[in-house]
Amino acid sequence: MSDGFGIDHLPYGVYSTEGSAPRVGVRYGDTVVDAQELTGQAELGGRSLNAFLALGPEAWAEARAQLTRRVPSVRGLPLEQVTLHLPFEVGDYVDFYASLDHASNVGRIFRPDQEPLLPNWRHLPVGYHGRAGTVVVSGTPVIRPCGQRLPAGSSRGGPPTPEYGPSRRLDIEAELGFVVGVGSELGTRVGVDTFQQHVFGVVGLNDWSARDIQAWEYVPLGPFLGKSFATSVSAWVTPLAALEAAWCDLPGQDPRPLPYLVPTGSTDGARALDISVEVVLNGEVVSRPPYRIMYWSPAQMLAHLTVNGASTRPGDLFASGTISGPEPDTRGSFLELSWGGKEPFAGGRTFLEDGDEVTLCYSAPGTGGGRITLGEVTGRVEPARE
Ligand code: CA
Numbered sequence: 373m374s375d376g377f378g379i380d381h382l383p384y385g386v387y388s389t390e391g392s393a394p395r396v397g398v399r400y401g402d403t404v405v406d407a408q409e410l411t412g413q414a415e416l417g418g419r420s421l422n423a424f425l426a427l428g429p430e431a432w433a434e435a436r437a438q439l440t441r442r443v444p445s446v447r448g449l450p451l452e453q454v455t456l457h458l459p460f461e462v463g464d465y466v467d468f469y470a471s472l473d474h475a476s477n478v479g480r481i482f483r484p485d486q487e488p489l490l491p492n493w494r495h496l497p498v499g500y501h502g503r504a505g506t507v508v509v510s511g512t513p514v515i516r517p518c519g520q521r522l523p524a525g526s527s528r529g530g531p532p533t534p535e536y537g538p539s540r541r542l543d544i545e546a547e548l549g550f551v552v553g554v555g556s557e558l559g560t561r562v563g564v565d566t567f568q569q570h571v572f573g574v575v576g577l578n579d580w581s582a583r584d585i586q587a588w589e590y591v592p593l594g595p596f597l598g599k600s601f602a603t604s605v606s607a608w609v610t611p612l613a614a615l616e617a618a619w620c621d622l623p624g625q626d627p628r629p630l631p632y633l634v635p636t637g638s639t640d641g642a643r644a645l646d647i648s649v650e651v652v653l654n655g656e657v658v659s660r661p662p663y664r665i666m667y668w669s670p671a672q673m674l675a676h677l678t679v680n681g682a683s684t685r686p687g688d689l690f691a692s693g694t695i696s697g698p699e700p701d702t703r704g705s706f707l708e709l710s711w712g713g714k715e716p717f718a719g720g721r722t723f724l725e726d727g728d729e730v731t732l733c734y735s736a737p738g739t740g741g742g743r744i745t746l747g748e749v750t751g752r753v754e755p756a757r758e
Pocket of ligand 1: 694
């Protein structure tokens with residue numbers, strides 16, 4: 373039995389075998405079982421999870437109960453015999469910036485003489501809309517992006533003149549993604565107390581970032597081509613039901629957020645998830661970011677994302693932003709690990725080189741007393757295609 377994929381986990385994915393159409397499966401140990409066959413749930417018969425996501429918490433719980441009963445008695449397909457696909461069709465994709473340590477580090481690196489946090493940061497979960505169509509499944513190679521960037525040393529004298537070429541500062545951002553199941557109507561908001569009625573589960577997520585392209589283009593409208601070339605997610609979606617033992621208190625919010633971000637009931641609205649992350653570069657762990665100390669909770673991010681009446685759909689994805697802790701070896705990006713490229717780490721490393729492989733690993737307390745292993749996110753950097 374593969375560690376962390378026992379009966380208390382049962383994450384969903386989409387798989388195919390040679391010559392067959394992709395279908396929804398559930399991982400148990402190092403095998404995958406057919407989800408529709410075991411649950412009788414018609415909405416699990418497609419090529420993606422979306423129809424099942426739309427059903428809502430009651431159907432999710434019913435399917436999970438069936439799977440829990442039946443999975444141990446069936447023989448699944450060994451993982452090495454299947455191809456894994458993107459598990460859901462991504463609707464809209466939003467990326468937040470919810471780690472206090474990450475936001476502070478970036479502030480110190482780029483604006484060393486100013487207050488690291490901008491005035492809005494403690495009042496709202498800062499975010500931007502990303503590109504849903506370039507969200508790819510773990511294992512998809514990442515081609516080094518080309519774009520406009522400033523030549524090295526161009527800050528001295530005269531107006532800056534960009535050049536075109538492959539990014540020289542390709543980076544990762546270790547994040548967690550949340551998958552919306554039940555959407556919400558245009559003109560309405562998702563309350564901070566109703567997170568569990570809308571969100572189905574979580575995926576590992578790597579927000580690949582070209583720092584040089586980003587630095588030149590981002591003012592005044594925010595991230596664009598420095599981010600949109602690829603975002604990798606894990607092949608497995610861990611249902612929130614498997615994370616019930618992982619909820620923990622947020623480190624604290626000061627000042628108190630506006631009322632729409634404060635839960636009224638005893639819900640998980642202002643709670644965090646105790647998920648540990650490992651950043652692995654070419655087989656070596658280079659950082660261990662802790663998700664539990666993020667400033668903004670997942671429910672607050674969804675409440676904020678819809679507070680203007682923006683609707684959501686099954687398959688929408690919103691991500692946490694880079695997960696970083698206070699210690700140097702808990703930083704979730706190479707930008708921070710190398711302090712803007714000035715302090716090489718892991719034997720002389722600053723940013724990603726062609727051929728590098730980055731894997732993000734995640735684990736959390738399971739409901740069975742042990743730990744579950746969330747789906748990993750891996751990608752290898754391929755040379756630019758100029
Ligand atoms: Ca990000």
